[in-house]
Amino acid sequence: DIQMTQSPSSLSASVGDRVTITCRASQGISNYLAWFQQKPGKAPKSLIYGASSLESGVPSKFSGSGSGTDFTLTISSLQPEDFATYYCQQYGIYPLTFGGGTRVEIK
């Protein structure tokens, strides 16, 4: 199975900060990488697919990059509604696998 390793597992940041989360796959997955946002008690919400394509309705402050094994999610200017847990997922090879999550907290 492909292991997805996210770092950091948690971070504290202030409103307005630029935040970057990384996700590393244990083997190459081309660009079959998605990012999800999950707020407490809520279902995950898709942000990015194909490593860098924004889902419809997702604000442009979110961006993704990478290919192969190394990927990043960047939030350009953190807002109060962005405090949540973020997960990456590879969807190119079965079984599909998620990263362990990155919790973004208020500093």
Next chain:
Amino acid sequence: EVQLVESGGGLVQPGGSLRLSCAASGFIFSDHYMDWVRQAPGKGLEWVGRIRNKASRYTTEYAASVKGRFTISRDESKNSLYLQMNSLQVEDTAMYYCAKGGGYHPPSLDYWGQGILVTVSS
């Protein structure tokens, strides 16, 4: 508007069975792959399995942790997705989400239901 609504969760004893349903609306159900994803209390997301669309003959894929115990099916006439769970174990306790595959290949998961809680306990 895409809507996915899960039902059928609850408390079940170890070794028991449960069938989850997911009612879909707002899109052409037969065109899309559908997945189940679960989340144990306080833990991360775990992919459970997938059923492909009509064009791919409704074939399925499963995580090793559930293969042979769980079965995913769908009913196009009811726009519904199902997860039959047998031989349930305490470790299957989780919130279960159904999710819709996007309109590209391979599909990512673009919409998720609100989830339904399954508790396996004696």
